[in-house]
Amino acid sequence: MGLIYLDHQSATPLHPRVKEAMIHYMENVFGNPSSDHQVGHPAAEALDQARTQTAALINAEPKEIVFTSGGTEAVNQALKGVAIGLREKGRHIITSNIEHKSVLNSLRTLRLLDYRVTSLDVDAYGLVDPAAVEQAITPETILISIMLANNEIGTIEPIAEIAQIAKKHKVVMHTDAVAAVGNIPVDVQELGVNLLSLAASQFYGPPGVGALYIRKGTPVWPLLDGGTQENKRRAGMENLIGIVGLGEAAAIARGEIPERQVRLRALKDRLEQGLMARIPEIHINGHPTRNLPHLLSVSVEYIEGESLMLMLDDEGIIVATRSACASGSLRASHVLIGTGMDFATAQGTLVFTLGRDNTAADIDRVLEVMPGIVQTLREMSPLYKKSGN
Amino acid sequence: MAYSPIVMDHFKNPRNVGEILDADGLGEVGNPVCGDMMSVYIKVENGVIEDVKFKTFGCGAAIAVSSMITELARGKTLEEAMKIKNSDVAKALGGLPPNKLHCSNLGADALHSAIKNYLDRKAGKIAPEAEEKELHLKEKERPGCYCPYCEKKVEEESPFCIFCGQEMPHDHDH
Numbered sequence: 069m070g071l072i073y074l075d076h077q078s079a080t081p082l083h084p085r086v087k088e089a090m091i092h093y094m095e096n097v098f099g100n101p102s103s104d105h106q107v108g109h110p111a112a113e114a115l116d117q118a119r120t121q122t123a124a125l126i127n128a129e130p131k132e133i134v135f136t137s138g139g140t141e142a143v144n145q146a147l148k149g150v151a152i153g154l155r156e157k158g159r160h161i162i163t164s165n166i167e168h169k170s171v172l173n174s175l176r177t178l179r180l181l182d183y184r185v186t187s188l189d190v191d192a193y194g195l196v197d198p199a200a201v202e203q204a205i206t207p208e209t210i211l212i213s214i215m216l217a218n219n220e221i222g223t224i225e226p227i228a229e230i231a232q233i234a235k236k237h238k239v240v241m242h243t244d245a246v247a248a249v250g251n252i253p254v255d256v257q258e259l260g261v262n263l264l265s266l267a268a269s270q271f272y273g274p275p276g277v278g279a280l281y282i283r284k285g286t287p288v289w290p291l292l293d294g295g296t297q298e299n300k301r302r303a304g305m306e307n308l309i310g311i312v313g314l315g316e317a318a319a320i321a322r323g324e325i326p327e328r329q330v331r332l333r334a335l336k337d338r339l340e341q342g343l344m345a346r347i348p349e350i351h352i353n354g355h356p357t358r359n360l361p362h363l364l365s366v367s368v369e370y371i372e373g374e375s376l377m378l379m380l381d382d383e384g385i386i387v388a389t390r391s392a393c394a395s396g397s398l399r400a401s402h403v404l405i406g407t408g409m410d411f412a413t414a415q416g417t418l419v420f421t422l423g424r425d426n427t428a429a430d431i432d433r434v435l436e437v438m439p440g441i442v443q444t445l446r447e448m449s450p451l452y453k454k455s456g457n
Numbered sequence: 458m459a460y461s462p463i464v465m466d467h468f469k470n471p472r473n474v475g476e477i478l479d480a481d482g483l484g485e486v487g488n489p490v491c492g493d494m495m496s497v498y499i500k501v502e503n504g505v506i507e508d509v510k511f512k513t514f515g516c517g518a519a520i521a522v523s524s525m526i527t528e529l530a531r532g533k534t535l536e537e538a539m540k541i542k543n544s545d546v547a548k549a550l551g552g553l554p555p556n557k558l559h560c561s562n563l564g565a566d567a568l569h570s571a572i573k574n575y576l577d578r579k580a581g582k583i584a585p586e587a588e589e590k591e592l593h594l595k596e597k598e599r600p601g602c603y604c605p606y607c608e609k610k611v612e613e614e615s616p617f618c619i620f621c622g623q624e625m626p627h628d629h630d631h
Contacts, residue, residue: 176612180619306570372492378468400492412514415492448474448520450485450496450512 115326118315139246139267158208159286194223221354222363273317277310303340461551482575526564
């Protein structure tokens with residue numbers, strides 16, 4: 069029996085057409101897009117095409133897209149670029165307690181450079197309150213960064229509403245949309261943000277390539293200094309093969325999302341309802357309706373997530389304990405703690421992220437093996453008995 | 458992930474899981490805040506650990522460590538068992554990933570705590586059960602991260618201390 073892969077949040081397999089497009093350029097195009105000769109031209113054309121494809125996925129203008137080495141660089145570029153670009157205006161930044169580490173640690177660096185950061189609490193569903201954002205704004209505020217969809221619990225934040233507040237107060241608005249783009253429809257005009265980060269590895273493109281949307285007129289100083297690539301926003305010769313992969317993945321996602329999100333939500337519902345029916349004392353995390361269609365976060369009382377993950381792995385079922393980027397750290401997820409969950413329950417959390425190849429049979433297999441594994445681990449747990457079960 | 462085959466074996470087929478209802482000594486260490494919690498039960502006859510069982514809330518390494526410590530302790534005299542070190546457990550498991558080494562502390566600490574509990578009970582120092590239960594469960598009071606060398610407050614997950622330049626140990630990943 070093949071593997072049942074339910075960790076698309078960590079990485080997605082390359083879409084066959086993405087792979088084909090990348091191989092084509094690997095074999096046929098090696099020029100520098102900046103070279104104005106017949107070897108450089110095909111590279112420049114490929115770059116243009118990928119830029120148009122990526123822009124179309126989020127309803128942006130091609131010239132508003134800057135390619136990066138992934139979501140992390142896009143976020144770093146957005147936050148540090150605005151901080152430098154607006155340093156004469158003010159040094160206050162607003163964010164939330166449940167952001168990805170690329171946001172948290174970019175802000176860590178900015179704190180060292182004497183920027184002040186207000187990090188907002190979220191409610192039990194992980195929602196940021198737009199009114200709280202407005203209250204936090206001071207004359208010194210230059211930037212608000214709130215994620216579009218949370219990568220651990222799937223909650224979708226009211227970004228359009230917050231962006232409107234930002235606009236009213238003339239504050240730049242960035243949204244980390246890495247977990248959302250390619251999985252749900254994302255439209256920068258509807259959202260009204262100035263900056264948006266995305267990564268190809270979330271939607272069947274290659275790892276190591278992403279993009280930052282920079283609305284025309286947004287004062288973003290470059291993070292990497294050098295030549296004039298990417299309209300002077302990101303120096304260094306372009307990762308053309310990766311960028312072609314991102315462009316192709318964006319074009320495919322645009323076509324597939326309407327069907328895929330409906331199908332995956334049905335599978336997710338099957339998983340959620342099946343687990344609730346078969347395993348007592350579990351919690352479904354995140355907002356009940358405003359959530360990603362392919363992500364299910366489940367906290368299982370009395371046991372620890374990694375041991376559960378390892379036992380499922382042994383059965384050929386691949387899941388995550390939480391955001392893979394955080395799994396090197398042994399602390400409970402800052403996202404779950406941010407929603408008010410107690411440490412012990414947060415430790416017992418699994419994140420299932422479904423993808424385009426998953427089937428109902430995959431879900432049924434999880435439902436078949438997981439209750440037994442949970443019971444085995446509970447029998448082993450000193451917390452289980454103490455709760456009088 | 459990089460768990461050794463011995464770790465995976467003890468994780469998947471843990472030895473001596475359970476409780477001893479009429480245990481002579483009980484050791485409980487760790488707490489769910491840290492991510493691991495272990496209870497060790499021992500039965501002692503003529504100064505020898507005749508039976509030992511455990512219950513553990515924790516990661517794969519924590520469960521494997523628990524299983525291994527019970528195997529190492531069984532049949533040992535109390536003196537011998539007190540000499541089992543954390544490093545002995547990690548070694549017997551064929552090594553542990555660096556960020557999981559602290560799990561091996563859990564095993565030896567729990568065993569030693571159970572032996573002390575037995576000795577204290579024998580000496581009539583404590584009523585069995587009771588004492589220092591909920592002690593650990595509160596989140597650490599001192600908010601933020603402090604440099605262990607110059608004690609200045611530093612940003613979380615800093616690679617090095619910006620004040621004194623010392624490399625920072627991983628939080629919780631001893």
